[in-house]
Amino acid sequence: MKQFDTASRLRSIKPSGIRRFFSLAQSVPNVISLGVGEPDFTPPKHVLEAAKLALERGMTHYPPTAGIPGLREALVEKARHDYGLSYDPDSEVLITVGGTQAIFLALEALINPGDEVLIPDPGFLCYEPNVLMAGGTPVYMPLLEKRGFQIEEEDVTSQITKKSRMMIINSPNNPTGAVLSHGDLARLAKLAVERDMLVISDEVYEKITYDDARHFCLATFPSMRERTLVVGSFSKTYAMTGFRVGYVYGPKELIRPMMLMHQYCVACVDGPAQYAALEALKGPQGFVREMVSEFDRRRRLLHSGLNEIEGFRCSLPKGAFYIFANIEGFKMPSEKLAELLVSQGRVITVPGSAFGKRGEGFLRFSYATAYDKIEEALNRIANVVKAVR
Numbered sequence: 589m590k591q592f593d594t595a596s597r598l599r600s601i602k603p604s605g606i607r608r609f610f611s612l613a614q615s616v617p618n619v620i621s622l623g624v625g626e627p628d629f630t631p632p633k634h635v636l637e638a639a640k641l642a643l644e645r646g647m648t649h650y651p652p653t654a655g656i657p658g659l660r661e662a663l664v665e666k667a668r669h670d671y672g673l674s675y676d677p678d679s680e681v682l683i684t685v686g687g688t689q690a691i692f693l694a695l696e697a698l699i700n701p702g703d704e705v706l707i708p709d710p711g712f713l714c715y716e717p718n719v720l721m722a723g724g725t726p727v728y729m730p731l732l733e734k735r736g737f738q739i740e741e742e743d744v745t746s747q748i749t750k751k752s753r754m755m756i757i758n759s760p761n762n763p764t765g766a767v768l769s770h771g772d773l774a775r776l777a778k779l780a781v782e783r784d785m786l787v788i789s790d791e792v793y794e795k796i797t798y799d800d801a802r803h804f805c806l807a808t809f810p811s812m813r814e815r816t817l818v819v820g821s822f823s824k825t826y827a828m829t830g831f832r833v834g835y836v837y838g839p840k841e842l843i844r845p846m847m848l849m850h851q852y853c854v855a856c857v858d859g860p861a862q863y864a865a866l867e868a869l870k871g872p873q874g875f876v877r878e879m880v881s882e883f884d885r886r887r888r889l890l891h892s893g894l895n896e897i898e899g900f901r902c903s904l905p906k907g908a909f910y911i912f913a914n915i916e917g918f919k920m921p922s923e924k925l926a927e928l929l930v931s932q933g934r935v936i937t938v939p940g941s942a943f944g945k946r947g948e949g950f951l952r953f954s955y956a957t958a959y960d961k962i963e964e965a966l967n968r969i970a971n972v973v974k975a976v977r
Contacts, residue, residue: 601717616934620965622890622953623936625762625910627827631868632875635826638867642860651859653851655683655835659866663820663835666869671805673813679840682847683857687792687821687834688714690846691756693853694788694817694836695722697845703753706744710912710940710947712762712790727752730946733914736903737764741775748779754786757806760793763943763952764912765905767801777809786842787812792821792834793908795876798884801906807837814839817846824908825876826868831861883909886955886962893966894953899973909956912940916949918976926951928976933968 630636642648654660660677667673675681684690691714699705701723707715709728719726727747731737739757757776759768768776780787789806797803807816821834836846887904890911894900899917918925922939929935940950955962 597721597723600720616930616936619930619934619936620957620961620968621936622955622957622962622965623938625824625908625954625956626829627824627879627909627956628958629827629875629879631827631831631864632871634871635828635864635868639831639860639864642863647859647863649859651856651862653856654678654681654847655857656859656862656866659683659835659862659869662866662869663837667818667837671808673805673807673837675837676840680838680843682836682843682850683862684834684836684850685854685857686823686832687790687819689850689854690817690819690834690836691715691788691790692718692721693846693849694819694842695719695724695754697849698786698842699724699753702751704749704751705753706747706755706785708739708756708758708761709945710763710943710950711756712758713942713944715756716944724753725751728944728946729755731761731764731766732946733903733912733950737761737766737912738768738772739776741772741779744776744779748783748785752783752785754788755780756788756790758790760797760801760803760907762793762908763910763938763940763947763950765908765910767797767803767907770802770804773804773806774809777806777812780815781811785815787816788819789816790819792819792824794820795825796880796883796909797907798880798887799906803907817842822865822868826865827879828861828864828868831858831864833857833861833865882959883955886957886959887911889959890953890955890962890966893962894969897966897970897973899976909954911953911955912947912950913953914949915940915951918973920976922948922951925976929969929972932975933965933972935965935968935972 660681664677699722705719794803807813817838822828902913926939938952940947
């Protein structure tokens with residue numbers, strides 16, 4: 589048979605660093621995973637019942653491409669209640685296969701070959717490959733530890749050229765846990781307007797903040813609604829990762845081409861999962877508050893525990909459920925240390941290098957796992973690194 593080559597657009601795409609360690613977690617006995625960003629909670633009972641009821645009622649046929657009307661309408665009400673924003677449920681809301689597909693669709697539908705897309709570095713690992721697959725050029729906005737992993741306006745301004753088409757903002761941030769302040773977002777919004785750039789605002793961790801931190805929707809800033817795609821998801825807020833239901837708000841001029849891509853990509857999102865998502869929105873929200881409170885307890889445990897282990901240095905994150913710990917004291921690449929923790933301590937983490945060039949020198953720890961498991965993981969980590977030193 590003739591030798592076939594991979595499509596040229598995939599030649600620069602690397603396998604997911606998170607998925608590699610996720611696979612390790614499945615094969616190592618008695619492992620504790622502080623790797624994958626997945627809440628260990630089960631969705632609320634009323635959410636599960638809604639999915640079950642949809643199946644029992646035979647709601648197993650193709651739902652509308654944009655998503656079931658009730659869910660889109662409920663999301664419009666959410667945007668009004670949470671942000672004071674008005675969207676048309678028929679043309680300005682799209683239900684997607686998780687937040688990741690929303691980002692994929694936005695880039696595929698709106699980026700032309702050679703367009704530059706500003707992305708955070710370190711940042712969620714799907715940004716760079718999705719920009720590349722769309723034919724765009726990723727340009728990196730540095731998130732530095734000494735600045736609390738915040739996006740600095742001057743770092744963005746210096747990267748903008750005539751080819752700059754889009755900016756991706758993520759707050760609360762994966763992998764750093766940083767939350768952008770109102771002032772920082774206002775400056776970024778002003779810059780996007782002045783330079784006539786589109787923005788993907790990845791807000792999937794919007795409900796997971798701590799202490800005095802507050803999430804602000806980027807589309808609420810002056811002149812931003814018409815240029816911003818707000819990406820959300822049920823995965824983190826309601827522990828519905830396996831349901832794969834996300835959504836995106838935006839002006840119809842931006843949603844329309846995404847819808848075109850969406851109908852040929854997946855046709856529609858799973859029906860019963862959408863009914864579960866609808867119930868999650870409409871039902872009581874105590875589950876979310878209780879889950880975030882427990883994450884806060886785990887956050888403090890992991891933060892204090894890591895800082896007590898010589899070689900680690902980390903600040904207390906303000907959002908999401910990750911600690912991005914400095915490991916320069918070990919004088920080894922992040923991937924090597926992550927591999928040591930798996931092989932010798934049976935603890936899964938994610939090397940910072942998986943999140944971009946500036947992620948090297950860090951490990952990402954997820955505290956979306958049980959408190960007692962985090963305690964045990966800290967003991968194991970301490971024993972492993974004691975030998976390394």
